Amino acid sequence: MPALSLAAQEAGRGGTREFLGLGPPPDAAAAKKGEPLYAANCAACHGKTARGGQAPDLVRSVVVLHDEKDEEISALVKNGRPQAGMPAFPGMPQEDIHNISQFLKLQVELTANRGTYGQTYSSLRTQTSGDPRKGREFFEANCTACHSASGDLSKIGARFPQATTLQARFIWPAHSGPVHAIVTEKSGRIITGTILKFDDFDVALRDARGDYHYWPRAEVQVKVDDNLGGHRALLPKYSDADLHNITAYLATLK
Amino acid sequence: MKTFFLIASLALGQGLDPASFSLFKLPPAVWPTYNGDYSGRRFSDLEQINQSNVGLLKIEWMYRIQGVGPQRGVGNPTIKSTPLLANGILYFTIPDHVFAIDAHTGDRLWQYDSEDHGGHLVGQRGVGMYGNWLYFMSPDGWFISLDAKDGKERWKKKIADEKLQYFTTIAPMVVKNHILIGVGGDAMDVRGYLESRDPETGELQWRWWSTPEKIGDQAADTWPNKSAMDHGGGMTWLPGTYDPELNLLYWGTGNANPVFAGQSRKGANLWTASIVALNPDTGKLVWWFQASPHDTHDWDNVETPVLFDAVIAGQPRKLLAQGARCGWFFVLDRTNGKNLVSAPFSGTGNWAKGVDQKGQPIPDPAKEPKENGSMIDMPAMGATNWPPPSYDPQTELFYLNGTEGYGIAYLYDTSDNPEGYGGGGGGNFDTKSALFAIDIHTGSVKWKHEHSGSAGVSGGILTTAGKLLFTGDSGNLVAFDPSSGKILWHQRLTSSVSNGPSTWTLDGRQYIIVGAGDTLYAFTLAGKNQ
Numbered sequence: 001m002p003a004l005s006l007a008a009q010e011a012g013r014g015g016t017r018e019f020l021g022l023g024p025p026p027d028a029a030a031a032k033k034g035e036p037l038y039a040a041n042c043a044a045c046h047g048k049t050a051r052g053g054q055a056p057d058l059v060r061s062v063v064v065l066h067d068e069k070d071e072e073i074s075a076l077v078k079n080g081r082p083q084a085g086m087p088a089f090p091g092m093p094q095e096d097i098h099n100i101s102q103f104l105k106l107q108v109e110l111t112a113n114r115g116t117y118g119q120t121y122s123s124l125r126t127q128t129s130g131d132p133r134k135g136r137e138f139f140e141a142n143c144t145a146c147h148s149a150s151g152d153l154s155k156i157g158a159r160f161p162q163a164t165t166l167q168a169r170f171i172w173p174a175h176s177g178p179v180h181a182i183v184t185e186k187s188g189r190i191i192t193g194t195i196l197k198f199d200d201f202d203v204a205l206r207d208a209r210g211d212y213h214y215w216p217r218a219e220v221q222v223k224v225d226d227n228l229g230g231h232r233a234l235l236p237k238y239s240d241a242d243l244h245n246i247t248a249y250l251a252t253l254k
Numbered sequence: 255m256k257t258f259f260l261i262a263s264l265a266l267g268q269g270l271d272p273a274s275f276s277l278f279k280l281p282p283a284v285w286p287t288y289n290g291d292y293s294g295r296r297f298s299d300l301e302q303i304n305q306s307n308v309g310l311l312k313i314e315w316m317y318r319i320q321g322v323g324p325q326r327g328v329g330n331p332t333i334k335s336t337p338l339l340a341n342g343i344l345y346f347t348i349p350d351h352v353f354a355i356d357a358h359t360g361d362r363l364w365q366y367d368s369e370d371h372g373g374h375l376v377g378q379r380g381v382g383m384y385g386n387w388l389y390f391m392s393p394d395g396w397f398i399s400l401d402a403k404d405g406k407e408r409w410k411k412k413i414a415d416e417k418l419q420y421f422t423t424i425a426p427m428v429v430k431n432h433i434l435i436g437v438g439g440d441a442m443d444v445r446g447y448l449e450s451r452d453p454e455t456g457e458l459q460w461r462w463w464s465t466p467e468k469i470g471d472q473a474a475d476t477w478p479n480k481s482a483m484d485h486g487g488g489m490t491w492l493p494g495t496y497d498p499e500l501n502l503l504y505w506g507t508g509n510a511n512p513v514f515a516g517q518s519r520k521g522a523n524l525w526t527a528s529i530v531a532l533n534p535d536t537g538k539l540v541w542w543f544q545a546s547p548h549d550t551h552d553w554d555n556v557e558t559p560v561l562f563d564a565v566i567a568g569q570p571r572k573l574l575a576q577g578a579r580c581g582w583f584f585v586l587d588r589t590n591g592k593n594l595v596s597a598p599f600s601g602t603g604n605w606a607k608g609v610d611q612k613g614q615p616i617p618d619p620a621k622e623p624k625e626n627g628s629m630i631d632m633p634a635m636g637a638t639n640w641p642p643p644s645y646d647p648q649t650e651l652f653y654l655n656g657t658e659g660y661g662i663a664y665l666y667d668t669s670d671n672p673e674g675y676g677g678g679g680g681g682n683f684d685t686k687s688a689l690f691a692i693d694i695h696t697g698s699v700k701w702k703h704e705h706s707g708s709a710g711v712s713g714g715i716l717t718t719a720g721k722l723l724f725t726g727d728s729g730n731l732v733a734f735d736p737s738s739g740k741i742l743w744h745q746r747l748t749s750s751v752s753n754g755p756s757t758w759t760l761d762g763r764q765y766i767i768v769g770a771g772d773t774l775y776a777f778t779l780a781g782k783n784q
Contacts, residue, residue, distance in 0.1 A: 019327030021372040021416060051671050059673055060443055060485060065417045104304075111674035112419060114332055114442040121666040129626050131453055164664065167627060171662070172683035198707035199728030201744060217706065224707075235660050236631065244626045 016115030023068070026105035034103030037096050041089065043045060048109045055086065060105045070094075074100045128163040128247045135249025138242055144229055149253055158254040167247040172231055172240075180225040183215065198222065268401060269386035270340040275428065277498055277561065278320075279546060282759035285339040285767075287493070288380050288425040289642065290756060293561040294495040296644040297717045298757045302764035304720030307779055308733045308743040314765065314778040315360030322578065322772075325349055326374045326651065333769030335380030336642070336714075336754045341530075344767070345383065345402070346774060349393050349423070354405060355599060357760055361778060364405035368392040373421035374438065377436035377640070381492065382426030382433060384453045389426035389433050397426070397435055397456060412457040413437070419443050427493045429503060429534045432459060436490025436505070440552075443511040443673055446488035446526070452535060458507045460537030464507045464525050472539075473524035482519040485673075487511030488526035492556040492640055496534065497572070500589060504574060505536040506556035509549045513703070514677025515667050520581040522547040527555040529576060531591060541591035544614050546580040550622045551663055551679055553580040553636050560645045561588055564694060575694055577654035580605075581637035582615060583697045597697025599690055600638075600658045601631035623677040625774025634661025634679030642714035642754035644723070645702055649736050651691045651700055653723060655712045658686035687712065689725060693741060701739040704725070713768070714754025726751025731768050731775070 017025060040051070045055035058064050067073045074097050080088030110116050118125075139149065147153050160166035179196040185191070191213055193205035193230060203222055204214045265731035270655065276287045282300065289296055303311065319331045325348070328527035337346035337355075344355040352366040355437040373393030381400075382389040395414030398618050400407055414420035415433060419442035425433040430757065432450040446464035451457065465486040466474040477483045489508035496503050510519060525539070526548035532539055545555045559576050567575070574588035575595075584604060585595035593613025597603075621628050636657075643654040659682040667676035689703040689712070705712070705727060712726035723736040731752050733743040749771025756767050768775040 015327065018417065019374060019376075020376065021326070025374075036306075051673060057673075062418065065419075065442070079382075094664075106440075107583075114675050114678065117666055117675070117678060123670075124625060125664070127625070164627060168662070168681060168683075169661070171629075171681070192658050195468070198742070200706050201728055201730055201746070222706075227682075235684060236630060240620070240624065240626070243629060247626070251318060 010168050012114035013113055013119075017109070017113050020112060022109065022184040026109050027102045028106070030099045032104040034096075034099030034101070037175035038100050038103045039223070041092075042100065050104055058104050064101075064108060067101065070098050070101045070215060073104070075098060121213050122162070124211070125179070126162050128167075128244055128248070128251065130244030130248030131243070132245070132248040132252050134241075135245035138246055139249055140236060143230070153250065153253055156253045157251040163247050163251060166250055167243060170246060170250060171235070171243065174228065182223045183213070184221040184223075185215070186219060198224070255540055262427040270338075270383045273378070277496075280758075282695065283339070283342070285337070285756050285758050286383060287338070287427060288336050288382075289493065289558065290496065292496040292498065293357035293645075294558040294642075295560055295647070295717075296642050296715060296754060296756075297646050297719075299719045300504060300757055300764050301718065301720040302759065303718070303722065303743060303766065303779055305722065305735065307724060308720075309742060311733070311745065311766070311777045312777045312780045313672075313745070316361065316776070317355050317360040317774045319348065319351075319353070320771040322348070325421040326370055328375045331772045332377075332752050333772065333774060334377040334753050334754050335769070337767055337769075337774065338381060338383050339756075339758050340383060342404070342760060343402070344774075345381050345388060345742050346529070346769070347378045347380050347390065349378045352388065352390050352400065352405065354382060354402070357765070357776070360774070366390070366400055366405040366407070368396070368398070370394075372416040374423070376421070376438075377423045379423055382428050384428045384433065387453060389428075389435075389453075390421035391424055391426065391435060393421050395420055395422050395437075397422075397451065397463055399456060409456055411451070413449055413451075414439075418442055420444055424491055425493050427496075428453070429496050432534050434494070434503070436492070438489045438491035438508070439681070440487055440489060440509065440511055440513055441674060443487065445484055445486060446490055448490040448505060448532070448537070452536065462532055462537040462539070462606060464490065464550070466524070467482055476522040478518070478520050486519060486523060487513070489554065490529075490556070491554075492558065495559050495574075497561055497588060500572070501535070502588070503532045503535065504542060504556075504559040504561065504588065505530050506530065506559055506576070508554040508556055509546070509552050512672045512674055513552050514550055514663060514675055514679065515665055515672035516548055516550040516622060517668075518671050519548075523549070527553060527580070529555065529559045529574070529586070529591075531588070543581065543584065543591050543593065543612065545576070545578040545584060546617070547614055548617050549580070550617070550677075551580070551634060551636070553578070554639075555579060556640065557638060558642055560643060562645045562647060562694075564647070564650060566594065566695065573694070575652050577638050577652065577656065577690070578645050579636035579638055579694065580615065581632040583652070583692050584613070585694055586695070592649055595694070596634075598699070599654075599692055599699055600633070600656055601660075603632075603764035604757045605630045606631075623665040623679070625665050627662045627664050627666060627679070629660055629662045631660055633659050633685060633747060634663045634681055641712070644715040644717045645694070646717035646723070646736050646769040648719065649691075650694055650723065651736065653717065653725075653736070654690050654692070654696055655715065656690050657661060657685055657687045659683055680763050689715075689727070689734065689739070691736070701736065703739045703741075713751030716755040716757060716766075718757060724755040724768070726768075726770070728748040731755070731766075731770070731777075745777070747775060
């Protein structure tokens with residue numbers, strides 16, 4: 001699971017980067033080397049994360065965003081901006097400038113590319129402020145007709161270690177797998193099976209024997225299996241505190 | 255004005271007569287702007303196709319885009335533009351490409367291609383037309399004028415910086431001798447603006463900013479400091495509407511930035527997520543109404559501000575209505591912005607604590623994005639979006655494609671100076687999509703057609719004097735009865751409807767035009783061949 005989600009995350013950030021037209025990705029190794037150089041030479045004025053201090057924000061910087069191959073950043077670092085109080089660093093090696101530039105581009109990436117947020121904020125998303133005791137009270141009052149903390153949900157906290165994922169899961173545990181339906185024809189004949197297509201005009205099923213069935217939507221009655229009724233009924237009742245408390249409680253079920 | 259009429263008379267040979275731009279009336283053989291007329295009602299007086307014969311609609315021709323291939327970051331070409339019709343020729347677009355098609359046959363006359371140099375290819379809404387000239391935005395901020403005869407480029411002007419994450423998808427809007435163009439972009443906290451440019455030279459006439467310039471300026475007290483205003487968002491990415499008699503331009507503005515993290519921009523954040531009324535000659539603000547004050551949910555308020563006249567409580571009124579992404583429906587007096595109706599159409603509007611004296615929702619801080627998530631009783635990413643709505647004066651109903659359900663929004667960046675999105679929305683709990691018919695007098699939903707199963711994208715809406723409502727549903731183009739929501743006709747297409755349907759008459763035959771994915775379809779009545 002972790003390997004898969006990491007790969008998916010990589011694909012997600014690359015896809016978002018391409019969509020946003022952010023150009024080539026920053027060089028992570030160079031950015032790592034650039035981090036202490038930035039801290040030693042730039043952070044005092046431009047801020048620890050380059051979002052500005054007494055000197056301008058370098059993440060939303062026109063110079064940084066326009067720089068392609070260090071040409072703009074190099075010129076600025078080497079010559080400074082004396083009239084604005086930015087000192088020149090004429091002796092800074094080109095490699096150091098490159099590494100600082102990659103560090104800055106990484107900060108741009110972490111801000112602009114929302115595909116990176118999942119990774120950046122993963123630890124935050126594993127925490128919950130809820131009260132497990134109150135969550136248990138809610139669970140026992142509302143959920144035990146269908147679920148059991150010692151039965152079907154006994155390992156739910158281990159299955160969904162990220163609090164936000166666990167929360168979304170219990171609010172609406174829809175699955176993307178096959179959906180079952182019962183179709184009643186005008187003649188009264190009933191066919192059950194797995195939905196292949198179901199919209200305002202067409203209904204198609206595959207039955208247990210593997211046979212395909214099609215009907216115009218208007219000609220049949222369709223009853224789609226819906227075991228989410230309990231979850232649906234709770235949607236308008238939850239307070240945000242209820243959600244966080246239930247999450248905290250379910251997280252203890254390992 | 256003098257130059258304007260001179261050009262108009264010169265243009266009459268092959269070009270588009272600017273006299274065909276009006277508030278409520280369209281000559282039959284023209285669709286001159288994105289929304290048809292200036293009102294944004296997307297209601298047509300044509301009635302050759304009507305309830306009695308809609309069953310005879312057939313595909314007259316199809317034009318499929320070929321040779322473009324998947325587009326960067328978005329996949330196969332998707333037609334979101336509404337084609338303009340002038341002199342029997344249709345002009346439509348996808349990102350980086352303009353097509354001219356013979357409206358009788360679907361034959362391509364010419365194609366203009368722009369090379370991809372950045373920006374977002376999320377959509378392209380179409381061209382604007384003035385005399386013989388077309389106006390087109392490439393995604394990377396170039397404002398391009400073409401000769402409508404052959405698609406040859408006349409000139410191009412850079413109007414937005416894609417390196418700062420601005421992007422440009424708008425269909426330029428023509429008002430008198432002004433070409434109006436807006437911008438998109440909310441990844442890097444830039445400031446929204448709307449520009450007016452000269453039709454002949456492309457030079458800037460005026461620029462209106464969606465946030466105040468400096469402390470002390472009007473509405474600057476809705477921001478904590480200048481930096482927040484300089485990075486406050488408020489994009490202008492969909493065409494607006496215009497009342498020639500009042501000489502007022504109506505435009506919707508996008509969400510505030512940073513998108514989900516509002517802690518560094520305390521206040522209402524004017525004029526983001528608003529409807530603004532501007533003087534088109536000067537770009538001066540006349541009035542505003544803010545749909546999502548201090549927005550923290552990515553609720554762009556760019557949905558078309560639709561203009562119509564109706565009798566309210568015995569008084570004839572000049573009105574403006576909007577079905578907003580924040581899930582509320584608003585009716586305003588368009589002469590002054592005074593509010594008549596504010597009502598949620600998706601959920602109960604529980605992100606707001608009610609409305610203020612202006613009728614604007616009052617956001618509940620408890621429902622802003624939270625580290626642990628905060629749930630609202632509508633989809634977190636909005637209850638509707640850019641696909642064009644419609645107002646039918648025959649039913650006095652406002653129609654939109656929307657979604658219902660529950661959503662949750664998270665705050666990620668908890669620092670004092672968040673940047674970018676700073677959070678995210680999602681959930682899609684128990685989501686249902688539907689066609690809504692909203693009573694303009696009360697804001698209540700008169701009828702609603704909920705899609706069976708998972709219908710997905712359904713495009714925009716067109717209503718006609720033939721007592722028909724055209725929109726997408728379940729991969730079909732569908733004609734509904736606008737008074738009851740009953741389905742009268744449908745035609746399966748190769749993809750879901752992806753633009754706003756439009757209509758016009760050519761050589762005595764009424765056409766319905768709709769885009770579905772990479773294909774443009776033209777429909778006419780069987781047996782009406784000339």
